[in-house]
Amino acid sequence: MNKTVSEAIEYRRSVRIFKDQDLDTEKVKECLVNASLAPNSSNLQTWEFLHITDKKTIKSLAKACFNQNAAKTANQLVVFVVRQDLWKKRAQSNVDFLNSVFDKQNEKNTEKRRSAALKYYKVAIPTMYTNFFGILGLFRYMFFNIVGLFRPIFRQVRYSDMRIVSHKSTALAAQNFILSMAEIGYDTCAMEGSDTTRVKKILKLPSSVEINMIVGCGVRHEKGIYTERYRIPFDQVYKEV
Ligand SMILES: Cc1cc2nc3c(=O)[nH]c(=O)nc-3n(C[C@H](O)[C@H](O)[C@H](O)COP(=O)(O)O)c2cc1C
Known part of the structure; x- marks a missing residue:
């Protein structure tokens, strides 16, 4: 049975080492359909999701992600692209x-x-x-x-403000994706650590677009989660006003 939202949130961790196991591409694609249902500013949907399944491209992208394990061992990658230009x-x-x-x-x-x-x-x-x-x-x-x-x-009316707005919306889509993956027992690692110029070149994207994040996807290896979960005590970040 699939997990509830709370169970998926609890299950999700940033996994840095994935097992050598293939994901069902169609299932990952369904999680990206869920990504497209995220709330977004003015419903402009200024995003694009590049689902990378080609091994050669994954290898090139892993290199552009500084050969991080989360990219290097990923079975698939998803590049969340901000398309403010559209x-x-x-x-x-x-x-x-x-x-x-x-x-x-x-x-x-x-x-x-x-x-x-x-x-x-x-x-x-x-x-x-x-x-x-x-x-x-x-x-x-x-x-x-x-x-x-x-x-x-x-007040947020400059083009640079709109850029932040597009990133917010795209990040919400990425979170929908990440939780949908967790729901079906698939793992992910969000990454901002990449050479975005190289990423855009590999994916033949226009230079004007921006990379929001790259998400490594796979099934968690037993050593794939580096530490137990740490969060700042909730009473330090929560205020009822
Ligand atoms: C926008 C964003 C960028 C991140 N970039 C990286 C990254 O480049 N490499 C990495 O290993 N983890 C990256 N992470 C994962 C965080 O380090 C991780 O979410 C955080 O340490 C909390 O751990 P948890 O996800 O297991 O709860 C990123 C997460 C987010 C949301």
Whole structure:
């Protein structure tokens, strides 16, 4: 039987040595479908999941991950890529989707609701994501901070802020993936330790995209977990306000 969410959270550890055992590629792919269901900013889904099963590519990527055991012994790898550059395309997909939803409705306020929803993707999103050598972002930042003197306003409006937003969303997708793998008894190790320029070159990715993390995947070797789990005492990180 599959694990509950709490059981999967408890089971999951960063595994650095994997057994020489093949994973079922289809099952790993299903975990990536779960990744795509993660909450994400504005539903723009500015991510891409590269599921690496080719042994030669795993070897090259392991080298770009500084030959860490978690990459070197992995049966498969998943590269979580931040595709902030695709924001226009993804906004248009949302526009098309919303139009298809509203086309099926025929209520009194359907057109009003359609117009409000589309305005978000046609006006608000381009306002936030359009970047002209950082100049527009700086202008937005100054403008929003002046308005913010008088009323609550969203402050993270620079292109660099949007970059963080895309990384947050992609990391949530990665966590969905990692827990889905744990649910079925598969192991993972999230890695930020890599030469991202080399990683992008190996995967023929445009230089403008960013690597969020690379996840080593396999089945835990008995020596694959290096220490018992350590966490800062909960009362030091938890505050009820
Ligand atoms: C964003 C991120 C980057 C990480 N990078 C690496 C890495 O490059 N190499 C590695 O061995 N572990 C890496 N880890 C794993 C952490 O070291 C690990 O999660 C932490 O020590 C807690 O241990 P646990 O995952 O077993 O609970 C990374 C984890 C995260 C979330």
